[in-house]
Amino acid sequence: MMGRTPNGQPGFLGFVHRRRRGAELFLLILALAVGIGGYxxxxxxxxxxxxxxxxxxxGWLVILIVACHVAVRIAAPYADPVLLPVVAALNGLGLAVIRRLDLAQIDKxxxxxxxxxxxxxxxxxxxTIGVALFIGTLVVLRDHRVLQRYTYTSGLAAIVLLLLPMFPVIGREVNGSRIWVHLGPMSIQPGEVAKVLLVxxxxxxxxxxxxxxxxxxRRFLFIDLPRGRDLGPILTMWLIGMGILVFQRDLGTSLLCFGLFLTMLYVATERPGWLVVGGLLFVGGATVAYFVESHVHSRVVTWLDPFGAWETGSQQVGNSxxxxxxxxxxxxxxGGGQPWRTSYAESDFIMSxxxxxxxxxGVMAVLLMYGLIVERGLRAALVCRDGFGKLVATGLAVVFALQVFVVVGGVTDLIPLTGLTTPFLSYGGSSLVANWVIIALVLRISDQARRPIPDLSFDEPAEVETTQIVKAVRP
Known part of the structure; x- marks a missing residue:
């Protein structure tokens, strides 16, 4: 934007982002057409x-999405205009596909x-609960930098949530993985909330x-490796990931936590040596888990021979x-296919x-929408003015990138199956609620980054008058 600098000379004052809430509303109409049209x-x-x-x-879907738009318009007017419509389209499409699978179960x-x-x-x-928390996050959290005060509290809470499924009374094992917590009639997956606190x-x-x-x-093969005294954090995260893998048999959460920390560490330090050390630790841990943990061993065997695994009763990947x-x-x-033949098609295998x-x-369109979420999160990180916000936005974008990669990779037999849910598409209350909160955090950082910088310049007469007052009161 062109204007006058504090000394009165014409010049370039910087970029001023428009609010773009009208563009967001138009895109939300298209997103609602996807959800309601799919239904x-x-x-x-x-x-x-x-x-x-x-x-x-x-009507209820329109009420929810319009409520989100109004909340963003009031509480975060300069936030990214693309994120909310993409999320609304994914959530609407997921509801339509889950409804299609429900009708098949009703017929059977x-x-x-x-x-x-x-x-x-x-x-x-x-x-509905996710949207309520989305709105509450935007209204209550007016500045994302407040979260930096709770760094160690968030870390402790994340560790406690990851350990909750191991408790003998409330923890439950489902399909070989102990990742669920039952509280009365409800069952939640605390690892979904832990990933937000971990970021x-x-x-x-x-x-x-x-x-x-x-x-x-030390320098090895043109790569500066980190100092030995600085290996404590990455070794701690590696041990946490291995503990989740061995004791909870949760390959997906283990990979997500360690990959998230490693990526954020590389972004913060810009040192490729951390990727080398982290990669070696991951390969070593995965190799040990393959020979020690039967759950991991069976996943690898199914990955290497998805059709031969039918003999052992594992037909998911082959049917997919x-x-x-x-x-x-x-x-x-x-309505024209037979997706119910793949077990857990409403959750782990909804991409199938x-x-x-x-x-x-359709698959490429969905992947493109996930790519937009990641790109917009990284864009918010680039334009953010503080280091904490940059890393939080990067970490939240990496959460989506890693989760979609391991889910789609497992369904298509590119990598071993991990058991994670597809964000906003798969059935799962814990995942859906946590992902709505993640989007709210990214929008809050985006709003803070895109806001115009307050004009703190003084007119020349006021500046002279202030100088005279200071000289008068000085002893």
Whole structure:
């Protein structure tokens, strides 16, 4: 923006970001069309008619998204205008796909007399809770830098949450992994909340200690390795990740926590040596886990031979690959495939259902939306004016990048299956609520970074008058 500098001379004053809330509203209309249109398409594809509850469902979805838009317009007017519409589109599409899988379960249970377990209504309730926390985060947290005060508190809380499933009364083991906590009729996955607290704790720690961690040690093959005395933090995170892997048999959370810390450490110090050390620790730990932990061993065996694993009863990856190949480029259409043949299609393998009924085109569109979330998070980190905000925004973007990579990689047999949920798409209350809070934090940092810098310049007469007053009161 051109204007006059404090000395009265014309010049360039800097960039002034527009609020762009009108653009966000337009994109939100398109996102609602994706969610409500997908829900209607499911009814037409399965039953041959638009669902009878389309008005109530669509109306509630509109209320939730409009409430988010109003909250951003009031509490974070300069926030990124693309993040919320992308999230709304993903959440709406996930609800439509889960509803499609529910209808298949209802048809299968029609002749058995047993009530089917449906998930779409529960997911809509969890979305409502997530939206409420999204709005609450934006309203209560007016400045993200306040979180830096709770660096060690957040770290301690993250460790406690990761250990909760190990408690004998409330902890539960599901599908070989002990990652759930049951509180009465509810079951939550505390690791989803722990990842948010972990980002805050790591960012606060690195802001204070990154200068020491950036010091170079020995040089090996053109890479400056870190000093031995600075290996404490990465060894601690490695031990935490290995503990999660061995005692909870949770490959996904272990990989996410260690990969998140390693990436943030590299971004803070700009030292490739940390990537080398972290990579060696990861390879060593994974090798030991393969030979020691039977759960990890079975995942690797299924990865190497997904169709041969049918003999041992593990058919998920094989069915997923068959379904996506049947979907082809454009898919069978919502209601035209058989995605229920893959177990846990509503949670771990929802990308397989999308690939079967929306084809490679639908999968690429979803991956593009995730890419936009990561890109917008990193853009907020680039324009943020404080180091803590830069690292928090980077860490939250890396959470999405790592989680989507390991989930889609596992479903497509690129890497061993980890068991993580696909953000905003998969069924899961803990994951959905935590991800809505993550988006609120990114929007808060983006709003702070995009706000115009206050004009603190003084007019020349006022400046002279202030100088005279100071001289008069000086003894």
């Amino acid at each position: 209607a398409a499911v009814g037409i594809g399965v039953d041959g008619a638009v669902p009878t509850n389309i008005v109530g469902y669509g 249970a029609a002749g058995t007399g047993k009530p089917p377990h449906v998930f779409a209504n529960d997911q809509l309730v969890w979305m 805050v704790a790591v960012a606060g720690y690195l802001v204070v200690h990154r200068d020491a961690l950036a010091l170079a040690g 690959l068959f379904g996506m190949s049947w979907g082809g480029l454009l898919g069978r259409g919502l 259902a999308i690939g079967e009924e929306l084809g490679l085109t």
